[in-house]
Amino acid sequence: MPFIEHVSDADLECLALERVVPALQAYGFCYVDGVLGELAGDAVLEQVKEMHRSGVLQDGRLAGSVPGVHRSSIRGDKIAWVSGTERGCEAINFLLNLIDKLISVCARRLGSKTIRERSKAMVACYPGNGAGYVKHVDNPNCDGRCITCTYYLNKNWNTKEHGGVLRIFPEGKSFVADIKPLFDRLLFFWSDRRNPHEVQPSYSTRYAVTVWYFDSEERAEAKRRFRDMTASSLQQCSSSS
Ligand SMILES: Cc1cc(NC(=O)CCC(=O)O)nc(C)c1Br
Numbered sequence: 001m002p003f004i005e006h007v008s009d010a011d012l013e014c015l016a017l018e019r020v021v022p023a024l025q026a027y028g029f030c031y032v033d034g035v036l037g038e039l040a041g042d043a044v045l046e047q048v049k050e051m052h053r054s055g056v057l058q059d060g061r062l063a064g065s066v067p068g069v070h071r072s073s074i075r076g077d078k079i080a081w082v083s084g085t086e087r088g089c090e091a092i093n094f095l096l097n098l099i100d101k102l103i104s105v106c107a108r109r110l111g112s113k114t115i116r117e118r119s120k121a122m123v124a125c126y127p128g129n130g131a132g133y134v135k136h137v138d139n140p141n142c143d144g145r146c147i148t149c150t151y152y153l154n155k156n157w158n159t160k161e162h163g164g165v166l167r168i169f170p171e172g173k174s175f176v177a178d179i180k181p182l183f184d185r186l187l188f189f190w191s192d193r194r195n196p197h198e199v200q201p202s203y204s205t206r207y208a209v210t211v212w213y214f215d216s217e218e219r220a221e222a223k224r225r226f227r228d229m230t231a232s233s234l235q236q237c238s239s240s241s
């Protein structure tokens with residue numbers, strides 16, 4: 001699928017340095033519109049719609065099931081994890097490569113972080129039945145996730161009618177940031193406690209693709225903690241049995 005290179009590498013470098021890094025440092029979040037352009041944006045949207053049509057998107061799991069509380073009252077999204085190499089994900093792969101380039105330029109400037117890896121892409125759809133996602137922090141306990149990056153795909157989105165606003169409550173600030181999930185919009189924010197956020201009830205189908213970039217040190221430390229925890233709990237089992 002031939003894509004017109006909407007943005008050149010030089011454009012990306014300039015965007016990262018002029019816009020994204022300063023905003024992340026000043027406010028902790030930043031969004032950019034018109035990142036892929038109409039043609040490539042449409043290609044991503046079509047592939048996400050096809051995943052939805054073909055039933056690939058499943059109910060988002062919860063960390064722990066809360067007795068008596070219905071899952072969809074906490075998060076009502078349907079998701080699928082993709083690496084981008086799957087057939088029918090070529091446009092999503094193009095998007096991921098572009099975000100990787102952007103983040104790698106930012107990482108050089110965000111000195112304190114060493115961002116070398118990321119999660120798979122989470123393709124999410126809020127079905128528009130009023131479901132949203134309750135206020136939460138993506139990475140409250142140093143699991144390694146450093147930057148959350150979400151690409152929105154929703155055309156003719158009217159928040160008065162459709163809701164679905166992502167509201168960020170920047171830690172320690174007196175203001176909230178309401179971000180409309182508009183087509184070809186790319187949002188970045190620190191994944192940790194600096195950015196509690198919620199998705200307000202959505203009354204129209206709301207598509208997004210999210211990736212999380214890891215800080216290598218924090219990720220390695222989290223893996224060490226997890227290994228020690230599982231080793232010690234296994235020991236307890238064997239000693240008690
Ligand atoms: C799977 C998962 C999804 C999200 N997504 C959002 O917060 C919504 C972002 C948006 O669609 O605007 N957050 C966490 C902590 C997990 Br885990």
Ligand SMILES: [Fe+3]
Pocket residue numbers: 136137138197
């Ligand atoms: Fe989140």
